[in-house]
Amino acid sequence: MPVPSYVPYHLRTLSREAAVIACAAVGGTLFTLLGVPAAWLSGSMLVVSIFGITRPLPDLRRPWFDSTMVMSGALIGSAATPEALAATARYPGSLLVLVVGLLAIMLATGAYLRFVARWSWIDSLLAAAPGALSAVISVAQDKGANIGRIAAIQLFRILVLVAVLPSIMKLSSGGTPLSLPPPVAIASVGDLALLLGSGLVTGLIFERIGITAPFILGATLASALLHGTGLVHGTMPPEIAIAVMVMLGAAMGGRVSNLKRGEIAALFPLAIGGFVVSMAVAFAFAWPAAWLAGVPYASAMAAFAPGGLEAMAMLAFAMGLDPLYVGAHHLTRFMLLGLLMPFLVGWVQPEKPSAP
Template structure:
């Protein structure tokens, strides 16, 4: 017991300099009034440091805790008066699945024919999201984990950098200004509400694992928190300071994936990953435009829902910017669930066809 505690404290101590760098980057971005300052500031600072040769520590278990926090946050977007247009959602999901099939086909072709990777590597690197689960699956397939991890990291980096640039151009969303009011950052929910939210996180994490949900620590608490908010047991949201910290750790989690690398050593992977990410972003954008035209879905919400990135990152962006987080989260949950179920079959078919 003491050894375990000592090990965890040691890991925390080693992570603190990385966290401090992320907080400094977030604070600078906040001072510069950049959109999504805590997320993007932390991500950019740690990415630049990593590519500069600095070895940064991963959040480790801290990221798991942040996933639970984000899940509870996502559930708070639901409320008893929430109206869901079943027809529009159904049509949007159909468009999203078609776009996902196109993304997968392009990613595998690009990785095989242009980047020159194996079928296994191309398949797992091409999955639009679910990097943690996909990496575990790739371990058993003989895929090149460095390529898989780097491709996903570059894709998420490109998408998160593109979001603040793309959304204002759509004309359907205004990025909210950063609040400098101290009372805003010191606000806390009432003790009873705090207890409900904590219970949703703990019970949801357990439920997610029992149901074997993809990204169980995110979607389990999201389901539990949604149930609490839809039934009206609580209307509480999480403190802004905790939300900012969650954004910093998610940003750091992206940046440290480049740790131990350099532009010279992984230049080819970075170029290939960037080209692939830009192409997938274009496909997602076209699909979002089709959904907007056919279903009256918000262009901004459709874009976040269709983007080939991680559910934690994009759901957090949707929640932070108030862009229909329920819609965005539902799409990402369905997509990654179906992809994880289909990946073994796709791999077998690809091997038989000699792709």
């Protein structure tokens, strides 16, 4: 229902933004009830994207976006606990393969989108990034990339991945659910204040010196240092983490409304092709990694799958795989993408439209 014109402009803007966020929350709730991994993020993105196809949606204003990036970075960095960092030292050969595979996935999938879809290199590489959606969207925002179609490709990959990977792993190993994730420690109020304050200050410094995606990068770095050194323990309460996922989903899904319907239809075959390329490269690198680490191939498949940390960790636990191995690899990939994404695409200059 349109907001009456007599309502002050800032209230009309706020009410439209609230409607977008409410749609995102409904999508996250629905996916949670359906038991979809990474439900709050993927559900909010999907529902807002679908709603955005039918009618234009307002972009969330910069304060919303920047605060979401700070909290997203804090969540990403909270995975870098001393125990998780110590676990990464147990698999040096496999982690090295992961780094090479990460670059190979981005280059192969990016080249597919560049030469088949004729996208710009910036859009292609960001859409090809295997995970770290917060960092991807933040960099896309700063680089002026097409966030709508990048988010659409990323969303498709996550949804298909969490739907088909369990079946693939079952065929590979016959794994069955054996355990549940351990309880997550919640940071104290003081630790949360230190975490968010440090992330905000670091982000403002990064913004001042001209670093791409300063708030997600600064908050991730600050959070990783605080958690890795043991100065901060635990992560955000689930309610705050859910709110961050909903806000991020609303920000990404809303950008789909800027796409034309014909362009959205054209994205589906591209998304399928990009998914196949990403998975083929990931699973090719998972085989030597499994051999080097001495783990089942199914564990390496879960560790190298180009999905989100939360979704892959849940699937690993559900399938009874080695949680330390899977978690260490996704932590490494998450941190590499979160910290290095601005630099990986920073050298790519936006393409100017050709003269008529």
